[in-house]
Every structure is written in C-alpha cells, then in structure tokens.
Amino acid sequence: xxxTDAGIVRATQAGLPLVPEPWRAVAESVGITQAQLFAxxxxxxxxxxxxxxxxxxxxxRLGYTANGMSVWDxxxxxxxxxxxxxxxxAFVTHCYRRPRRLPQWRYNLFAMVHxxxxxxxxxxxxxxxxLLAPALRAHDVLYSTRIxxxxxxRLA
Amino acid sequence: xxxxxxxxxxRLQGGFPLVERPFAAAAQELGTDQATLIAKVQDMxxxxxxxxxxxxxxxxRMGGAFTLCAMRVPLADFERVAALVNAHPEVAHNYAxxxxxxxxxxxxxxxxxxxxxxxxxxxxxTGYPVLELPREQEYFIELRLVA
Numbered sequence: 097x098x099x100t101d102a103g104i105v106r107a108t109q110a111g112l113p114l115v116p117e118p119w120r121a122v123a124e125s126v127g128i129t130q131a132q133l134f135a136x137x138x139x140x141x142x143x144x145x146x147x148x149x150x151x152x153x154x155x156x157r158l159g160y161t162a163n164g165m166s167v168w169d170x171x172x173x174x175x176x177x178x179x180x181x182x183x184x185x186a187f188v189t190h191c192y193r194r195p196r197r198l199p200q201w202r203y204n205l206f207a208m209v210h211x212x213x214x215x216x217x218x219x220x221x222x223x224x225x226x227l228l229a230p231a232l233r234a235h236d237v238l239y240s241t242r243i244x245x246x247x248x249x250r251l252a
Numbered sequence: 253x254x255x256x257x258x259x260x261x262x263r264l265q266g267g268f269p270l271v272e273r274p275f276a277a278a279a280q281e282l283g284t285d286q287a288t289l290i291a292k293v294q295d296m297x298x299x300x301x302x303x304x305x306x307x308x309x310x311x312x313r314m315g316g317a318f319t320l321c322a323m324r325v326p327l328a329d330f331e332r333v334a335a336l337v338n339a340h341p342e343v344a345h346n347y348a349x350x351x352x353x354x355x356x357x358x359x360x361x362x363x364x365x366x367x368x369x370x371x372x373x374x375x376x377x378t379g380y381p382v383l384e385l386p387r388e389q390e391y392f393i394e395l396r397l398v399a
Contacts, residue, residue, distance in 0.1 A: 097315050105309060111297075112306035114290050116273055134270045137307070145313045148266030151293070152304040158253075158261065165349065165356070176389065183391030193389040194320065201322075201353075201383055236351070244346040245338045245357070246303055 100128060101145075104136055156243070160210040162217035165238045166224060167203035169196075174231035175205055181227055182207050187220045202234060214239070256284055256292050257301065268306075317364035321371065322353040322383040330354070333378045342370055353383065 097105075103126040112118040123133040140146040155163050170178055175193055182205070183191035190208040207224055211217030221237050228235075253261075259282045269277045275293075276286040284292075296302040311318040325333045330348070337343055337357055346357035361367050371382050 105314065108306050109309065110306075111304045112268075114275075114294050114297075114305070116275060116286055116290070118274065119270065120272065130272065137270055140307075140309075143313065144310055147308045147310050149268040149270075149307045150264045150266045150305070151260050151296070151302050152308060153261050153265070154300055154303050157299070157301040176391075179389065179391040191391040192387040193391070194385040194387055197383055197385070201385070206320075206385075238349040238351040238353070238356070240347040240349050240356075242348040244334045244348055244355075245343060246345050 097145075100126065100132075101136055101140065103127070104133065104140075154246075155210055159212045162211040162214045163240045164209050164211075164217045164221065165240070166207045166209055166221050166235065167238065168205040168207070168224070168228055168235045169202045169233040170205045170228055171231040171233070172204070178228055178231060179205055182224055185220075185223065185227075187211075188224070203236065209237075253301075256282065256288070257296060259283075260289075260292060260296060260302075311360045315363075317359075317361050317367050319359050319367055319384055319386040321357050321359055321374075322385065323355040323378070323380050324353050324383075325355050325378075325380055327354075333380065336377045337374055340370060340374065342366070 104122065107122045107125045113121045115121055119133055119137075120130050123130045126133065128136075137146065137149075141149070179191060179193055182188055187209055188207045189210060190206070192206045193204055194206055196202055196204050205228075209217050209220040209224070211220060217239075218237075225232065225235060263282060264278060268274055271277050273286065275289050279286045279289040282289065293302065293305050297305060323333065323337075334346065334348070334355060337355065338346055342359050342361050344358050344360045346355070348354060349356050359367060359370060361370065371384060375382050
C-alpha cells in the first residue's frame with residue numbers, strides 16, 4: 097500500500113464526513129485532488145481492498161437480537177464444498193474455515209446467523225445442520241449476550 | 253424505523269457513489285434530498301442504528317492481518333478482562349457470548365507480525381490464555397441484513 101492509499105484509509109476508516117462534498121473533504125485532508133482520490137478509491141474497490149462503501153448497520157438496532165456464531169466440526173475432506181454451500185445461504189453473513197485447537201476447540205467451520213429472535217436464529221441453525229449432516233460430527237451455537245466493543249477497523 | 257431509515261439500510265449498504273455530490277446522488281435514488289439524507293445518516297449514527305458510514309476495508313487485502321480470538325474467563329473476573337482487552341486499539345470487535353469460551357474478539361493489525369506480541373500482551377495482562385483462530389478460508393460474504 098502506498099502512502100497516498102494509506103492516507104486515504106486513515107482519513108476514512110472511521111467514516112466519511114457527512115457533508116455535501118465528502119470526497120472533496122477527504123482529498124483535501126490527504127493532500128490530493130478529488131480526481132486523484134476518485135481514481136485511488138475506484139482502484140481499491142476494483143481490487144477488493146474496499147469491499148463496499150455505504151451504511152454499516154448495527155444488527156441489534158435492526159431487530160436482529162439473536163446473533164449466533166454457529167460452529168461446526170465437519171470432516172476435513174468435506175468442509176470446503178459444504179462451507180461454500182453454507183456461505184451461500186441468505187441468512188448467513190459470514191462463513192469461514194478456521195483451525196481446530198484440540199483438545200479445547202474442535203470446530204473448523206464458523207457461520208454467523210442472525211434472527212429477529214432466538215426461534216428464527218435456531219431455525220437457521222437447523223437448516224445448516226441438515227445441510228452439513230453427512231459430514232457433521234458436532235456443533236454448537238454461541239449467542240452474543242453483549243457487545244463489549246465495536247469500532248471500525250484501524251488499519252493505518 | 254421510518255421509510256427513509258429503511259431505505260438507507262436496505263439500499264445504501266453499498267454503492268455510495270464516487271461523485272462530487274454523492275449524498276445528492278444517493279438522495280435522488282432514495283426519493284429524498286441531500287440535506288434530508290445527510291441529517292438522517294447523522295441521526296442514525298447518533299442513535300446507533302448505524303455503526304459507521306463510509307468505505308468498508310478488507311484488512312487482509314490491505315496487507316494487514318486479522319484474527320479471531322477467544323478466552324475462557326471466570327464471570328467474577330469478566331469485566332476486568334474485557335476492559336483490558338478493549339483498551340488495545342487493535343481490538344476492533346469484542347463480544348460476550350454464552351459459552352464456556354465467553355469472550356470473543358477480533359484483532360486487526362497493519363502487519364501480521366504485530367499479532368503475536370499483542371496476544372502475548374493480552375495473556376500477560378489478563379492472566380488467561382488466548383485461543384487464536386485465524387480464518388483459513390472464507391466462503392462468500394455479502395452482509396445484507398434487511399430492515
């Protein structure tokens with residue numbers, strides 16, 4: 097990452113200024129023209145360094161009060177194929193393979209599910225369970241009870 | 253939640269335009285005007301309906317490092333440990349969860365080499381081991397919760 101991009105990240109990671117011309121304000125704070133800023137941000141969008149630009153909602157405030165991290169012990173030779181199917185489910189917002197840490201931690205597949213209430217979230221978990229069943233050894237759901245901290249990532 | 257708030261959540265999680273007056277352009281899409289949209293986003297941030305408004309960066313593609321950590325903390329010691337963990341600016345998210353592993357946080361650092369010393373520091377400060385669970389593979393992400 098070059099110094100210009102790092103400056104753009106620093107200037108925007110906490111959010112855009114809420115003014116009629118926010119990109120101009122960012123460009124001025126970084127010390128480049130607005131046209132240069134557009135080119136850099138477009139490049140970061142194109143190569144995936146920026147996932148998207150817009151509103152980041154708080155799940156809880158949208159009524160998604162049941163936020164469960166479902167964790168699954170799936171056979172290693174099946175986890176990638178099944179993980180892709182789980183990740184494609186509309187109610188799954190994040191899906192990752194992570195290492196096991198035996199003996200304390202046996203689960204290698206993580207899928208975040210969100211429901212407007214525990215019943216809805218549990219139904220989502222059941223749907224995942226049915227999908228994984230052929231290669232599934234164990235699973236659990238860790239519901240969040242409190243947000244202790246949630247900030248934009250500090251990258252630069 | 254009013255109609256405009258719903259529209260911000262449902263239609264403005266991505267695609268905020270790279271133009272001179274992006275709020276005016278987005279407002280037109282949403283059937284409102286620039287000043288109303290800016291005021292609405294300010295209100296939603298103040299109320300906590302939105303946690304942020306702007307570019308969402310992919311830490312790993314930026315060349316940084318990102319990992320998930322879990323700790324098993326006795327309830328009597330939970331608040332102290334949570335405060336110590338939160339005090340590190342590299343800790344972006346931290347959640348209490350109903351499980352034997354009851355503290356789950358995400359660490360983001362500019363370089364992978366910063367992660368191990370940070371975890372060691374958290375272990376030393378709190379007196380509890382940290383289970384580090386970096387992502388090895390990502391299966392599709394499209395965060396699109398509807399309001």
